[in-house]
């Protein structure tokens with residue numbers, strides 16, 4: 651049986667590996683308790699996708715569950731526009747595009763390819779500004795990079811010493827639950 655890594659956690663792992671441990675602890679409890687404003691907005695941006703209400707166009711697939719056996723990852727895409735062979739990930743706001751977000755889109759892409767879909771373009775879509783931000787296809791080098799990153803994710807031990815960055819902690823939704831810092835986050 652495959653042990654898939656959820657695509658949605660790749661960005662969190664870059665932000666702080668220990669947050670994955672806390673995420674898993676709180677996913678087992680009341681997830682709502684751990685959500686801060688930015689993440690709640692992010693979830694709202696995906697609600698119509700999760701409920702498959704976003705599009706009735708025949709050439710679009712929304713909220714499809716995807717997996718990639720080769721990389722050991724699974725998750726959901728936002729929107730695949732078949733006519734354009736375009737895979738889109740929506741965000742409420744996009745001031746910067748972080749490497750973790752790109753890894754998430756790459757991960758969705760490799761899942762789609764393994765599942766037999768044709769994808770020739772990738773993009774983020776910012777809801778607040780109604781703008782599309784194209785992202786280059788990862789190619790073989792990107793696949794190797796992503797595989798290496800997933801390898802680090804799989805081998806992470808939460809008991810290991812981690813680099814605590816107080817600035818990140820201040821903006822971390824798990825801050826109040828974390829035993830690595832005494833700091834208060836900006837959401838309280």
Ligand code: SF4
Nearest residue numbers: 666669819822825828
């Ligand atoms: S509070 Fe700091 S150390 Fe703890 S999970 Fe968040 S970023 Fe990591």
